[in-house]
Amino acid sequence: MDRTNPTEIEVLYRQHGAALLLFATSMAGERSRAQDLVHQVFLKLIENGRLSRAEDKKAYLFACVRNAVLNEQKVGARHTALEGDTPSFSPPNRDYAAEQNLRLALGALPDEQRQVVILHVWGELTFLQIGNLLGISSNTAASRYRYALEKLRDSMSVKENYYADSGG
Amino acid sequence: MPIPEDDRFEAYLRQFEPIAPDALPLKGHARESWRLPLLRFVAVAAVVAVAVASFYIADRRVPGHGSRSTSVEIAQPTRPLTMREANALLASAPSYKAVVDNMAFRTKGTPIPNGKQSALAALAKEKIKL
Numbered sequence: 001m002d003r004t005n006p007t008e009i010e011v012l013y014r015q016h017g018a019a020l021l022l023f024a025t026s027m028a029g030e031r032s033r034a035q036d037l038v039h040q041v042f043l044k045l046i047e048n049g050r051l052s053r054a055e056d057k058k059a060y061l062f063a064c065v066r067n068a069v070l071n072e073q074k075v076g077a078r079h080t081a082l083e084g085d086t087p088s089f090s091p092p093n094r095d096y097a098a099e100q101n102l103r104l105a106l107g108a109l110p111d112e113q114r115q116v117v118i119l120h121v122w123g124e125l126t127f128l129q130i131g132n133l134l135g136i137s138s139n140t141a142a143s144r145y146r147y148a149l150e151k152l153r154d155s156m157s158v159k160e161n162y163y164a165d166s167g168g
Numbered sequence: 169m170p171i172p173e174d175d176r177f178e179a180y181l182r183q184f185e186p187i188a189p190d191a192l193p194l195k196g197h198a199r200e201s202w203r204l205p206l207l208r209f210v211a212v213a214a215v216v217a218v219a220v221a222s223f224y225i226a227d228r229r230v231p232g233h234g235s236r237s238t239s240v241e242i243a244q245p246t247r248p249l250t251m252r253e254a255n256a257l258l259a260s261a262p263s264y265k266a267v268v269d270n271m272a273f274r275t276k277g278t279p280i281p282n283g284k285q286s287a288l289a290a291l292a293k294e295k296i297k298l
Contacts, residue, residue, distance in 0.1 A: 010192065018186035035189045042192055089184035102184055121181050146174065153177050 006046045013042050016058055019123045020065050022088055026106065026114050027069040031086045037068045059129045062119065066133065098156075105155040113148035116141055248280050254287035 017038065024034035041064045045051045054060035091099035106114055115134065119125045120141075127145070131138040249271060261267040271288050280286050 013192055014188075018188040021189040022186040038189055039192060043194075046192075046194075088187060090187055092183040099184060102181070117181075121178060122186050149174050149177060152181070 009042060009046050009051060012051070012057060012061065016061055016123075019118070020061060022122055023062060023115065023118050024065050024069055025088060026118050027066065027111070028072070031088070033072075034069070037072060038065055041065050041068050056129065058123075059125060059133060062123060062125065063133050101156050102152075105152050108155060109148050109151060113144045113151070116144040117148045117152070120145055248284075249287040251287050251290065254291060 020038050020041075021031070021035055024038050025031045028034040028037065041061070045064070051057060051060065087096070087099055088103055089099045091102075106117070109117065112134070116130055119130045119133065120127070125133070127138040127141040130136075130141040134141065136144075254267075254271070257267050257270065258264070261270070268288075268291075
């Protein structure tokens, strides 16, 4: 059987670990629990080496993490309330107030919109990949994304800042 | 179709970098796969180094390699007891038994050449009346 080299999996962990953790946190609600789940996914992949069969490795990793969170939620029947205190981002210019605004704004989004935003912005998945991952059409994914972006923009109230930064 | 304003806001959002998770808690076979051969190599190298060092030290201790002698027996080898020495010992000793005991505890450093016999063996054959 063609097995994935553990070193390759560690490289993937370094490349996508942050986005995967953010995605898992957005689903599980608690960062430490989400990190445990991400670790479990990668350790299992190292053990069985099944990643080599996946055509789209990044999308496969997000799918594995999503399944791990869903399985854990089934077992524990836990509510997914986002943690309010633990920073999830390293903000530009050490603007920690903006980081908190973003985190709160993301937490206020409906689960399905939040997941699409995270997968597209930080996971850098296309709407087609997101559609396949979440079991929805790419159009639905794109539509959820636009709604989510609008809500984020309104709740963050940073129009002036990012227009100024981008020269708009 | 993406709206330019969305693109700008998206670019702004991307400036926030998600915090990386802790390192993978690899304890088992994944790291052993390269650690085990390395440990074996280090162990073998250590054994070889000790063996070479011991051989080198032992070689330096052998006389004739410029090192000073460390053994008294080598510096002063024991000669076989001659008849003359045995007679001298008998003359000066208080008793025959004391002489035999003295000769019995001599170290046998040098083998007796073929065709010759030690003074002890010669004396043992003689019939001496005490």
